[in-house]
Amino acid sequence: MKTYELVFIDADDTLFDYRKAESKALSGAFESHDISITDEIIRKYGRINKELWRKYERNEITQEALRTERFRQLFNDLSLTMDHADFSEIYLDYLSNSAVLMENADTICRYLHENYMTVIITNGISKVQRNRFDKSQIRDCFDHLVISEEAGCNKPHIGIFEYAEQITGYSDKDKMIIIGDSLTSDIAGGINYGIDTCWLNLHGTDNTKDIQPTYSISGLLELKNIL
Template identity: 45%
Template sequence: MNYDVILFDADDTLFDYKKAEDYALSSVFEEFGIQSPDTDYVAIYRTINQELWNDFEKGAISLADLRVERFSRLFAGTGLTIGADEFSSRYLSYLGAGAYLIDGAVELIEELRSKVRLAIITNGIREVQLSRFSKAGMDQYFEHIIVSEDTGYQKPHLGIFEYTFNKLGITDPGRVLIVGDSLTSDIQGGLNSGMDTCWYNPHNKQNPSPVQPKFEIKQLSEVLTLL
């Protein structure tokens, strides 16, 4: 056995984040009566949201500020007069209900649970992530669900991985594999902390960056071949 522990990312690795986000946005926009054939609010929001998450990875904005700021910018840029705090709260409630798993996620975790120790390491919002794992019945499979909010650091910062190693009693990072879809957070973070890395790349994206994972897979079931 090559690894004692496998750390999984959550969004777009085990959970279909876009599907959850689509559900949450359509639900909250409907609740607040936001609709216009001339303005693509979803596209504008996604651009703003991605920019802010990139800033979060760099430590340029806190998660508490991010969760409201994205809607403040959306409303300011589109002329909508809606309270961003209330809107954010309702959006997160819907997002936490969107427990849509990636195909093969349950089967993989059920197969792995008897072979290696499993944990989650995610930059997502704590209340959202815990809600989704609970609703999907996936929380029972992992020793710990480690959320950046609880650690004071976010991937790829070494601090969140040191927190994780302490939590799990890991003394040899070389016996740990991290699996995730993000080169900048999961793979870079894994490289920073001395773990082997597995890039989940189902859409066959090109990687022109200097961040090079040890493994690359297109289906979750391929993780089994790495043990």
């Protein structure tokens, strides 16, 4: 078994249950405008938001623009005339207060922290990710928190990993690994940077992309078989 010393791990949909947090935040933001959330709104927002984050990965949109553009598109689809910039701030406030963890995240984070340097590496928004992290049960399980907004670049680009080198003071790529749920962000990023990768494939999704992780797991506790 290969020996590692530094473990990068993604935040959303790897450690934090982003879908639950997103649903709660949308409900709160719409209810603050006296609008009841519906499954249709959640589906529309999810589709729009996912595509914009993919554009962000490809450097086709800034994170600042993404924050409001998703609601501009959503309100156009729903024929709503609310101010999308103001709504975005309300939504982010709700989102930053949700720290729901994925199943077994607490257990695996404590295991990893006892044995490795542990670093969260996320494309999320700084004020959201830091607040959620500080409110979570795993806040004492990580040595560093690397956020794309602070790094000035995002996964899958190697710049965020180079920024992590500065933050951690660690640069031995042969002893690093990244764990995450996204092939196009986490796994492609690790491959671009030249480190081993572990794809968290919770839903048994077929890998139809030309991106091959070093390892694949179907649950967080399987990491104990690798690390």
